[in-house]
Amino acid sequence: xxxxxxxxxxxxxxxxxxxxxxxxxxxxxxxxxxxxxxxxxxxxxxxxxxxxxxxxxxxxxxxxxxxxxxxxxxxxxxxxxxxxxxxxxxxxxxxxxxxxxxxxxxxxxxxxxxxxxxxxxxxxxxxxxxxxxxxxxxxxxxxxxxxxxxxxxxxxxxxxxxxxxxxxxxxxxxxxxxxxxxxxxxxxxxxxxxxxxxxxxxxxxxxxxxxxxxxxxxxxxxxxxxxxxxxxxxxxxxxxxxxxxxxxxxxxxxxxxxxxxxxxxxxxxxxxxxxxxxxxxxxxxxxxxxxxxxxxxxxxxxxxxxxxxxxxxxxxxxxxxxxxxxxxxxxxxxxxxxxxxxxxxxxxxxxxxxxxxxxxxxxxxxxxxxxxxxxxxxxxxxxxxxxxxxxxxxxxxxxxxxxxxxxxxxxxxxxxxxxxxxxxxxxxxxxxxxxxxxxxxxxxxxxxxxxxxxxxxxxxxxxxxxxxxxxxxxxxxxxxxxxxxxxxxxxx
Numbered sequence: 001x002x003x004x005x006x007x008x009x010x011x012x013x014x015x016x017x018x019x020x021x022x023x024x025x026x027x028x029x030x031x032x033x034x035x036x037x038x039x040x041x042x043x044x045x046x047x048x049x050x051x052x053x054x055x056x057x058x059x060x061x062x063x064x065x066x067x068x069x070x071x072x073x074x075x076x077x078x079x080x081x082x083x084x085x086x087x088x089x090x091x092x093x094x095x096x097x098x099x100x101x102x103x104x105x106x107x108x109x110x111x112x113x114x115x116x117x118x119x120x121x122x123x124x125x126x127x128x129x130x131x132x133x134x135x136x137x138x139x140x141x142x143x144x145x146x147x148x149x150x151x152x153x154x155x156x157x158x159x160x161x162x163x164x165x166x167x168x169x170x171x172x173x174x175x176x177x178x179x180x181x182x183x184x185x186x187x188x189x190x191x192x193x194x195x196x197x198x199x200x201x202x203x204x205x206x207x208x209x210x211x212x213x214x215x216x217x218x219x220x221x222x223x224x225x226x227x228x229x230x231x232x233x234x235x236x237x238x239x240x241x242x243x244x245x246x247x248x249x250x251x252x253x254x255x256x257x258x259x260x261x262x263x264x265x266x267x268x269x270x271x272x273x274x275x276x277x278x279x280x281x282x283x284x285x286x287x288x289x290x291x292x293x294x295x296x297x298x299x300x301x302x303x304x305x306x307x308x309x310x311x312x313x314x315x316x317x318x319x320x321x322x323x324x325x326x327x328x329x330x331x332x333x334x335x336x337x338x339x340x341x342x343x344x345x346x347x348x349x350x351x352x353x354x355x356x357x358x359x360x361x362x363x364x365x366x367x368x369x370x371x372x373x374x375x376x377x378x379x380x381x382x383x384x385x386x387x388x389x390x391x392x393x394x395x396x397x398x399x400x401x402x403x404x405x406x407x408x409x410x411x412x413x414x415x416x417x418x419x420x421x422x423x424x425x426x427x428x429x430x431x432x433x434x435x436x437x438x439x440x441x442x443x444x445x446x447x448x449x450x451x452x453x454x455x456x457x458x459x460x461x462x463x464x465x466x467x468x469x470x471x472x473x474x475x476x477x478x479x480x481x482x483x484x485x486x487x488x489x490x491x492x
């Protein structure tokens with residue numbers, strides 16, 4: 001634990017190259033910066049965020065002007081790895097190329113080793129300095145690099161403990177390949193409950209141990225055991241099942257430090273959208289709006305878009321829908337909403353002011369925090385879930401990729417704040433089924449009342465976890481991590 005005499009601390013943070021990873025890392029860096037200044041203003045503390053050339057401007061745009069966090073660029077050329085010239089971020093790639101970027105990231109190992117070695121030498125002259133690395137779970141090799149050069153390292157998981165635990169167990173063991181049944185248990189994580197094969201993303205379901213995803217995961221996940229601890233973007237009071245799993249399998253400290261959420265600075269180009277959304281929400285009754293958004297990487301098929309549009313119209317509920325191009329349409333291209341929705345749909349809902357169509361991006365936190373918002377139809381990405389829970393908004397789940405299916409299970413079966421509408425990008429879903437689920441949660445049904453009440457209770461648990469005055473569980477977790485980080489690690 002921490003020495004009696006305060007140490008200077010140098011923290012090097014390396015998120016994977018995707019906005020769903022970078023943004024929580026930035027939020028954590030800002031929280032650490034604030035906490036470190038408050039605890040020891042006299043100490044020389046420094047936080048650095050590391051990434052590839054095209055991602056550095058993305059990170060810089062999310063940092064306030066008065067932050068002392070530095071940015072360090074590692075050499076990387078996506079074209080050397082068969083990726084598009086600008087393919088340095090998940091968000092710039094079609095889902096089929098995500099595995100290529102994951103594999104390409106392993107080429108950053110030696111440049112990162114050189115960087116940390118240089119930083120360690122810079123700090124060696126100061127006997128009261130400690131260096132700690134915070135790495136991404138997709139960069140599993142970081143733990144071994146740090147162990148070899150005598151630097152402490154921890155993983156920061158932007159995903160929740162339950163979802164990541166299921167993700168880890170399935171990729172390491174492929175249990176669905178050992179049974180002909182549609183349901184199965186995880187041998188090392190039975191408390192997660194039954195998993196259905198339809199709750200596996202397409203790459204998991206098709207994995208046979210020799211495919212690209214399996215090969216990467218078999219190299220990446222075992223590296224997690226080389227880290228000295230885990231920081232998890234979750235709340236202990238709601239994610240104890242997953243946290244206990246990681247404590248059991250790793251034998252190292254596991255700290256819950258969430259929700260780690262980032263309030264982005266307002267940009268001029270987004271103000272008009274923000275103002276339009278706020279004005280529209282202000283005109284609606286309390287708890288009357290369905291918010292629909294599938295994150296920054298996910299799209300649904302045009303067929304699903306048509307069914308969802310018909311359902312939103314037929315439900316007669318107010319709604320905000322963040323529309324992105326359907327699957328198969330180039331993400332960066334300009335698109336006409338009317339081309340993919342029922343004829344006259346946007347005109348009708350705009351004229352009646354019952355629906356608001358927003359292209360690509362909307363001020364999600366502003367929407368979820370507004371009293372008019374009742375429910376969030378979501379892809380169940382963990383950042384979106386945390387934002388929803390933080391504002392007491394229940395969920396309608398439509399998981400599509402990664403660990404989102406397990407997040408959906410967790411929210412519905414273990415926490416009780418969600419109803420799953422459908423799962424996957426290849427599902428068969430009809431308008432009437434969507435309408436039924438919307439009504440179930442929003443109207444005065446037993447299920448709806450129970451879920452809405454539970455969401456308000458969870459909101460209070462989340463608030464307490466991050467409350468300084470009463471030493472919330474996530475505040476304690478971060479303080480304990482900093483205490484351990486201050487201890488200088490000797491090279492083995």
